[in-house]
Amino acid sequence: MISVEMARRAVSTSWPKATALRPRAWHVWRRTGGPTGGGPQGLHRRTMRKPIPSLLVLVCAVASAWAAVPPKDSCVDCHAALEGKQSEPAKLFAGDVHHQAGLRCADCHGGDPNDASMRAMSPAKGFRGAPKKTQVPEFCARCHSNIAYMHNFNPKMRADQLSQYLTSVHGKRLKQGDTKVAACVDCHGVHDILAASDTRAPVFSTNVAATCARCHADSAYMKGYKIPTDQVARYQKSVHAQMLTQGDTSAPTCTTCHGNHGATPPGVSSVANVCGTCHVFFAQLFDKSPHQAAFAKLGLPGCVECHSNHEVVRPTDEWVGVGPKSVCVTCHAPGDEGYANAQAIAGDLAKLNTFRARAEEILNTAERSGMEISSPKLELASANEALIKARVNVHTFRDGEVRKLTNQGVEIAKKAYEAGVAALRERDYRRKGLGVALITIVLAISGLYLKIRQIESRGKA
């Protein structure tokens, strides 16, 4: 007799095989029916509830799975049996996103996978073979530029990679016959391609810098292109790389600023636009600032002139002003208006910093003494906000705009400081009060002690 347990075992052993044999693209390509009713677990649940009808369902499902087994793939069979480089594609392809989507070797390379003889690789059977480096973009684009076809796999998939690539420096040079430049497979891999959203993929945001560095950090390889090879090393020191390392995948990497398929260096005039895609407010202030016209006239790129391009480190207040770490003095000299302005802005920021630090120190002292100062501490946080806003307003490069905000912050910090002074005064008052109370208590205890002695000596007498 066939028990429920036997049916359960049959389901659990036969389903993985069935699903492996009938992947998603099998339906896309061949429009055949398949196990779409809840998968193995759904069937399992149904089987457990009604053993006899479920057994029938089970038998039918297993039978249909075997009936729909795709024909054997002669490409994989033969190449897997070969040695060395010839066997590599067959071995790697199992983990490839295309294989997981149900594609087979012949879908890219042509030929007849049902024919086990060498005739399978004849032009008569549509065999295209491996493309040359210069043919790779079009080879991939056969499918990837076909939006209707690509939407079968992912409705949000774009199909403009080739047209973008052809606008890139890589694409243009490839068309000129330079085969050292990156084509699709150089970044994505060949037979072990992973989805861009796969964290292991070389094009996943956290791996992009390393992928670009394979060529761009190799000075021997890049010799002749006359571009630096320290971009990635410098990027690694940046605040952007730091954020990315900390797991913030929204932080920019190479492709965020340069584009991916349409990779190109941003020109002098478009740098501010690149940075401004994320740092919108800063870009707006810069555009309205006197620097905008001056930089354009001198042919200087906007943001990167002070912040660098790849090595974008966290700015400090010392960058502003005329001190040794100032970036203003790169262009401005004593006597010009910008110099005086930079000095004044630095003074505003320093003033707020000083007032804020003083208030913070006294509030911390009061807090350590057990005083309740959460309210002035909260107010002091607004002084910090004012400082942050003032730092943003530095990009107006007008002292008045910065001072408006630093003055607000200074007023808040002054009030917080006064609250700290009051808290410490209160603490001292409490301690004095405690002293008086303790003296009173000691006197009372002494009085009681004497009273007891008096009563007891009287009792003894």
Next chain:
Amino acid sequence: MADLYRRILSWLDERFGTGAVEEFLRHKTVPLHRHTLWYYFGGMTLFLFVIQVLTGILLLLYYRPTPNDAFESVQYIMAQVRFGWLIRSVHSWSANLMIFTAFVHMFSVYFFKAYRKPRELTWISGMLLFFILLGFGFSGYLLPWNTLAFFATKVGTEMAGSIPGLGKWLLIFLRGGEEVTGATLTRFFGFHVAVLPGLATLLLAMHLLLVQRLGMSVPPGVERAIAEGREPARAMPFFPNFLLRDIIGWYAALGALGALAAIFPWELATKADPFAPAPAGIRPEWYFLFMFQTLKYLPAKVVFLEGELAGLLAFGAAATVWVAVPFLDRHVGFGRTTRFFTGLGVFALGYIVALSALALR
């Protein structure tokens, strides 16, 4: 002046019969021996309880028991209300000192076998009062509605919820729903300022009445020494000798409370956010630490029970034995102690101290 005082007393005596009380006090004595010091801890606990009632009433003038207002109202008491910081800090410090003195009082009574006949009910009423004090502590801990208290209450009520059968009902009853919410706060406030004080007053009246009725117990060792003539039977008048000494202790406690409040005001920390993840290092008040630490050490399964449940059942059983000790310790009597029960007390005290120390490490 003295004449007026006598006239008032006589006026009261005619109406209430206070003369009998005066007569009782005049003759009431307290045994005097090498362990007399331990008698003061009961009075000290009572004094701290009175402090709790008085400071609690003052806090009620400003405290608002809703999730939106509770934290802010305590913050207001600490920062804005004149001497609010003192009242709240004294309330919190005194609560802790009271539980400490109650522990000392309980163990001294236990080790001196003061629970033996005829003081069984004094012991039981005292134990019930002790549980009520723990209830005061547990319910009062949540009232400032700060992060630590919120999550400690969550864990504490969850433990109550794991009791088989009754657990689910108890959890809903304590929380006023499935989760710790504003309903829990309102309900804990109700327990803290109405239910528990009512019960405590009744039990306290019974406890004090029994103490007056039966007098103070003399430890068996002292009893034996007196019976064997090794020690004279000494006593001191309760009024004023013992009471004045009591008052000295109360003054000292008042001074200690004032110093603690002024130098280490009770902190408030941050407001509870029910949607925030539980912070690291949640732990209950120190007097629950030994249970908390035990549950941490227990494995996931103890025989066929879940570890936590087994721990709770064991504590329940231990508490039952502890309360019923006057009826279980059958051999204790005049001048006689039972080694087993003394050993049990030493074990209980050692266990509580060791596990609490481990939790605080």
